[in-house]
Amino acid sequence: MTENAQIAVLNRAPAAPDAAKHFILNPADTGAVESYLVLHAPGDPQAALQAGALIDHILARYHQVHMEDFPQAIALARKVEAVHVAEAECPDGLADHLAVMADELAGHQRKEETALFPMMRDGGGPMVRIAIARMQAEHRDVVEQLTLLAVITKDFTPPQEACRTWRALNQLCRKIDRELREHMRLEDAILFPHFAGAV
Ligand SMILES: [Fe+2]
Numbered sequence: 001m002t003e004n005a006q007i008a009v010l011n012r013a014p015a016a017p018d019a020a021k022h023f024i025l026n027p028a029d030t031g032a033v034e035s036y037l038v039l040h041a042p043g044d045p046q047a048a049l050q051a052g053a054l055i056d057h058i059l060a061r062y063h064q065v066h067m068e069d070f071p072q073a074i075a076l077a078r079k080v081e082a083v084h085v086a087e088a089e090c091p092d093g094l095a096d097h098l099a100v101m102a103d104e105l106a107g108h109q110r111k112e113e114t115a116l117f118p119m120m121r122d123g124g125g126p127m128v129r130i131a132i133a134r135m136q137a138e139h140r141d142v143v144e145q146l147t148l149l150a151v152i153t154k155d156f157t158p159p160q161e162a163c164r165t166w167r168a169l170n171q172l173c174r175k176i177d178r179e180l181r182e183h184m185r186l187e188d189a190i191l192f193p194h195f196a197g198a199v
C-alpha cells in the first residue's frame with residue numbers, strides 16, 4: 001500500500017463500539033487532538049475515545065510503517081555499501097547502523113504495544129508514569145541514533161553522480177528520520193503528557 005493510501009485509510013473514522021454517538025477528532029489533526037487532550041482528564045469518556053484513536057493512529061501510521069521501511073533501507077544500504085565500497089563517499093556502516101536502530105525500535109514499540117498502550121486504554125494507573133519515563137529515555141536514544149544517521153548519510157544527500165539505488169536509500173533514510181521524529185512528537189508532546197501530566 002502506498003504512503004498516501006495508508007494515510008487515506010487512517011483518515012477514516014476509527015472503529016469504536018458506538019462511534020456514531022461520539023465525536024472523534026481525526027487523529028491526524030494533531031493540533032485539535034492535542035487541545036482536546038490537554039483540556040480533558042484521562043477519566044473523561046470522550047478523552048478516552050480520543051486517546052484510543054490517537055494510539056490506533058500511532059500504531060498503524062508509524063509503528064507498522066517503520067517496521068516496513070527499515071528492512072527496505074537496510075537492504076538498499078547493503079547494496080550501496082557493497083557496490084561503492086572503493087569510493088570515498090561510500091556510507092560505510094550505514095546498513096549495520098540501520099539494523100541496530102531497527103532492532104532497538106522493535107523492542108521499544110513492543111513495550112508500548114504490550115504494556116504502556118494497554119495501560120492507557122484502561123485509563124492510566126500508578127505504573128503509567130514509570131513506563132512513560134522509560135519510553136522517553138528510549139526516545140532520547142533514538143534521537144542520538146538519528147543524529148548519527150544524518151552524519152553517515154551526509155544529511156541524506158547522495159553525491160552528484162549517485163546511482164538510483166543510492167538516491168532511493170537517502171530518500172528512505174530521510175523519510176525514516178522525519179516520521180520517527182513525528183511519531184515521537186505525538187507521544188512526547190500529546191499522548192504521554194495527557195496521562196502523566198506535564199512531563
Ligand atoms: Fe511509539
Ligand SMILES: [Fe+2]
Pocket residue numbers: 108112135139184187
Ligand atoms: Fe515511543
